Every structure is written in C-alpha cells, then in structure tokens.
Amino acid sequence: MSLLAIEGLTVHHPDGVRAVDDVTLRIDAGRALVLLGESGSGKTTLARAVLGLPGGGATVRGSVRLAGTELLGLPERALTRIRGRRIGHVPQDPSATLDPLRRIGTQLAQVRRVHRLAATRREARAAALPLLAAAGLPDPERAARAYPHELSGGLRQRAALALALAGDPELLIADEPTTALDTLARARVLDLLTTLRAQRGLALLLVTHDLSAAARIDDTVAVLDGGRLTATGPARELLVTESPDRGSGNGESELLGAGAHRKVRAASGRGTEPEAHARTDSEPSAATAPPFPGPLISPEGDFLR
Numbered sequence: 001m002s003l004l005a006i007e008g009l010t011v012h013h014p015d016g017v018r019a020v021d022d023v024t025l026r027i028d029a030g031r032a033l034v035l036l037g038e039s040g041s042g043k044t045t046l047a048r049a050v051l052g053l054p055g056g057g058a059t060v061r062g063s064v065r066l067a068g069t070e071l072l073g074l075p076e077r078a079l080t081r082i083r084g085r086r087i088g089h090v091p092q093d094p095s096a097t098l099d100p101l102r103r104i105g106t107q108l109a110q111v112r113r114v115h116r117l118a119a120t121r122r123e124a125r126a127a128a129l130p131l132l133a134a135a136g137l138p139d140p141e142r143a144a145r146a147y148p149h150e151l152s153g154g155l156r157q158r159a160a161l162a163l164a165l166a167g168d169p170e171l172l173i174a175d176e177p178t179t180a181l182d183t184l185a186r187a188r189v190l191d192l193l194t195t196l197r198a199q200r201g202l203a204l205l206l207v208t209h210d211l212s213a214a215a216r217i218d219d220t221v222a223v224l225d226g227g228r229l230t231a232t233g234p235a236r237e238l239l240v241t242e243s244p245d246r247g248s249g250n251g252e253s254e255l256l257g258a259g260a261h262r263k264v265r266a267a268s269g270r271g272t273e274p275e276a277h278a279r280t281d282s283e284p285s286a287a288t289a290p291p292f293p294g295p296l297i298s299p300e301g302d303f304l305r
C-alpha cells in the first residue's frame with residue numbers, strides 16, 4: 001500500500017477556478033515525488049489539499065489516503081492531529097511556520113508536547129537538539145537558543161525543516177523550500193531531504209518550479225499544467241541533464257558536488273501514464289511505460305506542456 005494515495009483529486013476555488021483537475025498520484029514510504037509546474041499550475045493548491053487546507057471556500061473532490069486512512073472529509077479536530085504529526089509541512093517562507101517571538105528550541109519542544117511525543121517538558125526540550133542536528137544546523141545548541149531572526153536565511157529554512165520533523169512525520173510536504181536560498185544552501189537542503197528519506201523512511205512531496213531541484217532529488221517527477229497532470233516518470237527519464245562546465249574541474253562545482261550545477265536541458269520523451277507512483281526498487285522501471293508524446297522541457301529549460 002502506498003503511503004500517500006491521491007485519486008481523482010479535484011479542487012475548485014470559490015471563484016470557479018479549477019486549480020486541481022482529476023489528479024492521481026502515489027508516493028511510497030521513503031520515496032520522493034517532485035511536483036513540477038509553472039506558476040498557477042495548481043501545485044500549492046494540491047499540496048494544501050493534502051494537508052486539509054485547500055483555501056477558504058474551496059470545494060474538494062476525490063480521495064486522499066494516508067496509509068489507507070481517508071483524509072478528505074475528516075473533521076478539523078482529526079486533521080489537526082495529523083498535520084504536524086503524521087504530515088510535516090515546510091513552506092517556502094520559514095516565517096510562515098516559525099514564531100518570531102519564541103526561541104526555536106521552545107517551538108520544537110512545543111510540537112513534541114502537543115503531539116504527546118514527550119511526557120515531560122524536559123524530555124521535549126531534550127528532543128530539540130537532535131532534531132536541529134538532523135535538519136543540518138551546524139550548532140544545534142545555539143540554534144535552539146536563537147530567535148528566528150538571529151539565523152541566516154539558510155539556517156532559518158533548516159529550522160523550519162526541524163519544526164516539520166518534530167512530530168516524527170511519515171510524509172513531508174515541502175512547498176518551494178529552497179526558492180529563497182542561494183545555490184549552495186539550496187543544494188544542501190535538497191541533499192538533506194534525500195538523507196532524511198533514507199534515514200527515516202520519510203516520504204517526500206516536493207513542490208517546485210525548479211527543474212534542477214527535481215534533477216537533484218532524482219526520484220519521480222509529476223508535471224502539472226492548468227491543474228492537470230500532464231506527465232509523470234523518473235526524473236532521469238523526464239529531465240535530461242548536463243553539466244555546463246563538464247571537465248573544467250572548477251572549484252565551485254567540486255564544492256557543491258556532482259549534479260549541483262547541472263543544467264536541465266531537455267526531456268528524453270519518456271514518461272508514465274498520468275499516475276505518478278514513486279516506485280519501489282522491486283517495481284518495474286518506467287522505461288516499460290508507454291512513451292511520453294514529445295519533449296517536456298525546452299532547451300532553455302521552459303515547460304513546453
């Protein structure tokens with residue numbers, strides 16, 4: 001059974017905009033699905049619908065199951081026990097989740113307490129340091145004592161990631177979590193997400209319009225256009241990548257590691273039917289799937305569909 005199974009998801013905003021149109025997606029534990037699409041294609045609405053927060057007055061149809069439990073239609077009280085606990089959320093802007101007036105360690109401890117993952121305040125506070133370390137903060141003790149504004153943008157984004165991990169979630173939804181970061185910080189956060197998947201068996205739904213982020217995550221890609229899923233498949237098959245400075249051996253790309261500066265060039269013309277399934281190793285490769293009709297990404301890196 002997939003950890004997240006979305007079937008026929010359709011979301012109408014109150015003004016009649018069909019932001020998500022009959023989307024079916026699956027993500028297994030430990031796997032990643034990168035939701036790509038241009039601005040306004042419905043990525044955020046889809047991610048928020050999974051969280052039970054589609055927007056005021058929105059109408060949601062279809063099915064969203066988390067490890068078999070239907071989330072659509074659950075009462076708000078039940079959803080608040082799932083959000084932050086079984087589903088962690090990292091927004092584009094960390095200030096959307098970090099309280100500017102409280103120390104980061106206090107905020108992490110509160111998540112542990114609210115979700116009854118710590119019996120005492122002391123136990124909750126003790127959990128903050130390993131969480132900050134897991135999220136890649138180089139000095140967890142200092143970060144725990146800091147207020148959000150005392151950290152750099154990259155470290156603040158990692159603190160937001162630690163907060164999203166504080167409930168020991170099974171699924172992490174990250175909505176453009178690296179857009180505001182510089183190249184190096186972006187690569188580090190993306191690699192951290194991959195490490196967390198491997199270490200914790202975390203499933204990842206990453207929303208982005210950044211093709212190089214999708215290539216770096218290197219799992220399944222799903223493309224939304226006008227709310228509809230237009231292509232899905234392994235990143236390696238949908239995104240053709242090349243290094244612009246291949247062979248030059250300059251210091252920057254060595255520091256960032258292989259792939260950090262790869263430029264997404266064009267699609268290979270392969271994909272699955274419009275049902276994304278972050279497959280397990282035992283499943284067949286999408287290479288056996290029907291061919292995707294035509295290129296997906298232009299040589300300039302623009303979406304063609």
Ligand SMILES: Nc1ncnc2c1ncn2[C@@H]1O[C@H](COP(=O)(O)OP(=O)(O)OP(=O)(O)O)[C@@H](O)[C@H]1O
Pocket residue numbers: 013014015017018019037038039040041042043044045046055056209
């Ligand atoms: N609360 C809302 N009320 C009405 N329409 C909305 C609302 N939120 C989004 N929309 C509309 O729904 C469509 C999809 O928007 P959405 O934000 O989900 O796209 P997106 O792909 O995440 O875009 P971006 O990358 O710019 O965040 C757009 O036409 C948008 O204007």
